[in-house]
Amino acid sequence: MIRLFEKNATTFTSNGINVLNNLIKAISKEILNGLYSAEFEAIYDTTGKWKEIIEGRIIHADGQPFRIYKTRKGMTSLYVYTRHVFWDLVYNEVRDIRPTNKGAQAALEDVLGAANYLHPFTAFSDISTPATQYFINRNVTDCIMGNDSIISKWNGELKLDGWLISILSQRGLDSGVTISYRKNILDVEVTEDYDALVTRIRPKGKDGLELPEVYVDSPYVSSYVFPRIKEVEFDIGIDEETTEEEAITQLRAAAASYFIDSKCDLPVTNIKVDMLNLENTEEYRNFKYLVKVELGDTVTCRHLDLGIDHKSRIISIEKDLLLGRTSKVEIGDFKERMSGSITKISDTQKVLAQTVERNNSDLSAAILNATTLLTNALGGYVLKRNGEILIMDTDDPATAQKIWRWNINGLGYSSSGINGNFPIAITNDGRINASFVTTGELSANIVKTGILQSANGSSWINLADGTFSLGAGRVTNNDIRYTGTSIEQALNGKADMSTVEDINQYYKFDDVIGLTIGDNNSNLKINITNQQMNFKDGEATVAYINGQIMYIKSVQVLDSMVVGNHKVEKYDANITLVRWIG
Known part of the structure; x- marks a missing residue:
């Protein structure tokens, strides 16, 4: 049962605002140490339940609470996008906290307790190994699962259950x-x-120590076309307590274990x-x-x-x-x-917080702003140290908060100290990271994006799901022109309205199962997806075409068929002939 609750709900034992029985799609996806989200599609029901599904409210499904962060109206239904309530903590901040020589649960409790405002989350961890991590001016979610976080420092895996945040040594069995x-x-x-595959190693110890047989093979060496050889060094050698024979035995055992531990042979x-x-x-x-x-x-x-x-x-x-x-x-x-999950959420937060017009006036304003900032800068400290240059708001890297850091790997800016994060950066692998880019003309081979939107927001193309809206519903392309808010309005007075009914009778489109062709009153249908064409009798697939090959459960030939240069044909009621036809 999927239920809708108010924004401030913390318990979910009742039916809440509504039981959402008007859903035609409800999909959740969880990635290990990544995003946990759910998407829903609610039809425009006559009781008006869909109107209650608004941003900020909670949908409780599969035993977990999901916060609505975005909705989108389609022609016949409402599309709803949610994340597990854990990501509420993206908007909460830790000012300055340093869990010192503590296990993961104590560190998690410290971070949750240092949040800017109260929340209902509690902590658990089975990792008792002590460690120390410093957090300053970071959102709570980033402290838990971002770079230099509790998960990365204590080497844990995240598990979410309602308001309980668990960091486990390993999830699953x-x-x-x-x-x-x-x-x-x-x-x-x-x-x-297969690029990093290694199936034969030449183990090398201290002072050039090698095995008499030189190589050690993986158990899977014969599974591939040829062996893949690599030298591997081990901290094993001859000393006062280890003879040459003992060192060689240890080196051989270490080489055998290397395949098991590294899985380099797979x-x-x-x-x-x-x-x-x-x-x-x-x-x-x-x-x-x-x-x-x-x-x-x-x-x-x-x-x-x-x-x-x-x-x-x-x-x-x-x-x-x-x-x-x-x-x-x-x-x-x-x-x-x-980090990818948090980046996506931070991007969404920016989109929800502001609408930015990207046009020529913005470019002029951006140039003026940059000129003003750079020509009127006062103060600041420049430090040249081994391998890099620092430009800081104090004279000590340990206390500086606003800092430009330039070294062989790139140039970046951080507002949270010498160790970042660095949301603005140019790195030596050819990447430029920035939260906002103003430009005049952009030339590129490929532009990867989610939504393309006009300056006033009236037109947009969602490249993620293929939906689009152009102005007031107008699509123009030479011979094609459609103006209106529905197909029925476009056809009104210009075509027989039974045309729309015929389409609904024989053609069905679905994001998951693709195009289905066939009379609604018949069991026989053709289903076409991006992968294959299916011939169905009711729910059963009796044949399908995939990769230029047709697969069919059974075939009955009444008179004859041709296979290559041979013809198989019925001679009489008792005899079937196979003959060459050239």
Whole structure:
């Protein structure tokens, strides 16, 4: 049951404002040490429930509270975007706190307790290893999971449950699930990176110590076309307490352990499984047990082409909250993604806080502003030290807050001290980071963006979901001109209105399942997605075309068929002939 609650709700035992039974889409997605969000689509119901779904209120779904941060009105329904209430802490700030020689739970409690204003969040951690971290002028979420955060310092993994924030040594369990896959498999996206693969090492100890046999092979060395060799140095050698024979034995054992610890003999693999698309295919039997796994769980991946078994973790899970089931699973080598999540939220915060007009007058104003700032600067301190130049608001890097830092890796500005963050930067890998860019003419090969919007906000194109609005609903392109607020208005008086009814009768469009063609009253339909064409009888897929190949469960040929240069044909009721036809 999915329910709507007021903005200040902290308990969710009642039905709240409304039970949202007008939803036609409810999808949540959680990334390990990353964003936890949910998106909903509510139809414009006659009771007006959709009008209650407004920014700031909380939707409680799958046992978790999600804060609404954006809504978008479509033609027939309201699109609702939410994040777990944990991200409320993006707007709260820690002024100056230094958890010293403490475990992760105590550090988390210190940060939560130092927040600028009260909140309902509590802390838990099973990591008792002491450490020290300094936080100054940072939002609470960034302190917990950003760069130089509690998670990175104490090497933990984030788990959210309502108002409880847990930082665990590791999420999930070894689920006991084994999946078998090939690199080229229908309806499963498998990415493999062999670039860093090593299957034969030449271990090297102190003072040039090497093994008599020189090399140590991975158990998987024969699984690849040729061995991949690398020298690996170990802090092992001959000394007063270690003979040459003992040192060689230790070096050999260390080399064997290197493959186990580093997994360098396995390709870096990422597997994305769409459970809903997969369930009607033959390959589903190899993946069906993934519906039981949870985020952070470990599964055994069996590579059928290489004959290799290896352990990987569930790093992302997407759930269909209306069906109450897992819809997508991502399996791979865990990579920390915290900073990306916070960057996205900070960008959203800026968009919600202000509307910025990017036109020629803005460029002139920006040039004037920069000229005024640079020509009227007073004070400041310049320090040249080994390898870099610092420009600061005090004469001591330890106390400076506003600081420009320039070294071999780039140039950046921080308003929170020598160790950043640096939201404005030019780095030596060719990247420029800035929260606001004013320009006259932009020339680029590729522009990656979310929303393109006119200066007055009347027209926009959302490149993420493909929706757009052009002025007052006008699309003009030579022979095409449409003006109005609906297709029905455009056709009124110019076409038979039954045309619209015919479209609804035989064609259905859906963001998830694609285009479906067929009479509403018939079980026989054709479904077209970005991956394949399906021929369906009711809910069953009886045949499909994928990769220029047609797959069909059974075929009945009445008279004849041609296969290459041969013809198979019925001769009489008892005899079938195969003959060459050239």
